Amino acid sequence: MSRTLRGARALHGDDVAVATPAFATVAPDAPSIPGYLEQVYSWAYVTPRAVETFEREWLVNAILFGNYARLRDAALDELGRRVRGLTLQVACVYGNLTARLLGRLAHDARLEVIDILPIQIANLRAKLPADGRVTLRQADASALPQPDASVDQALLFFLLHEQPEAVRRATLAEAMRVVRPGGRIVVVDYHRPWRGHPMRGLMRMVFHRLEPYAIDLWHHPIDAFMPRDVPPAAMIRETYFGGLYQKVVITR
């Protein structure tokens, strides 16, 4: 039986609160699904069919023009070769990012992963080995359940480009609120490619047709969406693949 079929009940159901043995699972407060996910991203995340279609590493890699492993590892390296303390992954992703992160977790470290969609939480649970250091919970990135300054580091991997501006601002504000002073927020996402980039026209068309909020990251740096009341201690940006992608490391 395939992994997807084994996960089928979870993929269709609301049983996110049912704990897999040795997985710490927190009962959801059941935040409602944001309109932009239902209306814009149903094809990618919301339906069982979407999960079955996109949960393929080769496909995720193709969507990123062969850069998946490089971007994943660039993000993970910022969290540490050995990841310590409490790490918060804000939103699930297709592929093996979380499994690789788990592989770097120190024995007394912890990982919390949140996502707004129960189907994505269930899909991630089916991909991970049972591990008591990991907590999966349904939550909204723009209204995180974690207390202030309770997290050592947070990871936002290709989340911000999918969010309308107000939600993106709230997500960054929430990450700044929950990460402790001196802790880090690692963002990997789209960025405006250099003039003459061979994928520039194609990506503009993809954004126009499928990902309407993503173009904001071509027009503005991540700084533009940061909360004004909590200035970060540092923000360092690195770009990849002719500028089409960026990694921004924010020190709280």
Ligand SMILES: C[S@@+](CC[C@H](N)C(=O)[O-])C[C@H]1O[C@@H](n2cnc3c(N)ncnc32)[C@H](O)[C@@H]1O
């Ligand atoms: C992080 S992005 C990752 C996209 C990436 N291309 C991939 O490979 O999966 C997609 C995830 O973000 C989640 N998401 C979007 N808006 C959210 C929000 N406000 N709170 C929590 N999760 C959210 C979606 O449910 C989806 O699982």
